[in-house]
Amino acid sequence: MARSRGNQGRKGEREGRGAREPVVRSVDGGLAELIPDRDRPSAWTLLLDGAPQSHVDLDDPAHLAFEYQRRIGHVLDLAADPGRPVQAVHLGGGAFTLARYLAATRPRTTQQIVESDGPLVHLVREELPLPPGARIRVRTADAREALAKLPDNWADVLVADVFSGARTPAHLTTTEFLTEVRRVLRPTGTYVANLADGPPLAHLRAQIATAAAVFPELALIADPAVLRGKRFGNAVLAASALPLPVAELTRRAAGDPHPGRIEHGRALMAFTGGAGPVTDATAKASPAPPPSVFR
Numbered sequence: 001m002a003r004s005r006g007n008q009g010r011k012g013e014r015e016g017r018g019a020r021e022p023v024v025r026s027v028d029g030g031l032a033e034l035i036p037d038r039d040r041p042s043a044w045t046l047l048l049d050g051a052p053q054s055h056v057d058l059d060d061p062a063h064l065a066f067e068y069q070r071r072i073g074h075v076l077d078l079a080a081d082p083g084r085p086v087q088a089v090h091l092g093g094g095a096f097t098l099a100r101y102l103a104a105t106r107p108r109t110t111q112q113i114v115e116s117d118g119p120l121v122h123l124v125r126e127e128l129p130l131p132p133g134a135r136i137r138v139r140t141a142d143a144r145e146a147l148a149k150l151p152d153n154w155a156d157v158l159v160a161d162v163f164s165g166a167r168t169p170a171h172l173t174t175t176e177f178l179t180e181v182r183r184v185l186r187p188t189g190t191y192v193a194n195l196a197d198g199p200p201l202a203h204l205r206a207q208i209a210t211a212a213a214v215f216p217e218l219a220l221i222a223d224p225a226v227l228r229g230k231r232f233g234n235a236v237l238a239a240s241a242l243p244l245p246v247a248e249l250t251r252r253a254a255g256d257p258h259p260g261r262i263e264h265g266r267a268l269m270a271f272t273g274g275a276g277p278v279t280d281a282t283a284k285a286s287p288a289p290p291p292s293v294f295r
Contacts, residue, residue, distance in 0.1 A: 012225040026118040054095035061100035068234035086156035091143040160193040170283035178214040198232030215239035
C-alpha cells in the first residue's frame, strides 16, 4: 500500500506540471500502455498490444468514451430504479471503467471484478486507483472458475467483457457458461455482454442463439453497419428472465454520438439465420479483428 500511495504522489507531480507521461508495462496479455487523454486532464486510455481496451476519467467516472461502454452503461442505468444500489459482477476488468461508472451512478453498490491478468490488475490499481470507499473487490482468476464460486441469486447485474488477445475465450461463449450466469443472477437480474464480430457474423449469430437457449428475453445493440455485416465491430447483448426496457434502450442508443440500432424479439431471432447454440464441446474463441480495426 505504501508503494501505491507513493506512485499516486509521483503521478500527481507529473500532472501538476501538466506533463503526464504514458505508462508502459508488460502484463500477461501482452504490452499494456496507459495513454493520457489530451482533451481530458484526468483521463487515460488503456491499450493492450496496441488495441484500445478501456478509457477512464478518474475525476469523472460517469463519462464513458467508448461507444460499446456507453451502450452497456444504458443497460446498467435501466437495470434498476435510478440511483438504487445493486450487486454487480464484472467478468473482465480492463481499467475497471464500468465498475467505476456504477460506483458513481449508484452509490453504495457492491461489486466484484474478475480479471485473469494479475500484472494488469496491479498496473491499474497502482496508476488508476479506485475511488476511496468504493465497494469494489477485485479478484485475479479465470472468469468461469470465479463465476462457479459465486452464490445463487447474488447479482442484480452481470457484465461480461472478457478478451484475450482481442478474442473472447471459447469457454465463455457457451450455454454451460450462460447457465452459470443465470444461476448467479437474481430472478430480476440482467446480463450484458460485449461481443465482437465481423462479416459474415457467424460468431454473433451463434452467440444470440446461445443466449436464447438460456434467457427468454434478449436485446442486441450495435452500429447498423456492424449488424449489416459491413464491418467488424462491437455489439452489446442484454439478456434477462424478464422483459427488457427495449423502448428506452432504443431511445438512448439512437441519441448516442454514434447512434446504435436495437434488434429484439422475432427480428433478433431471424437475425441468427438458423444458427444453433454453442456448447462446451463445440466452442471456439471469437474471431480476431482485422488489423485495420485499430488503425
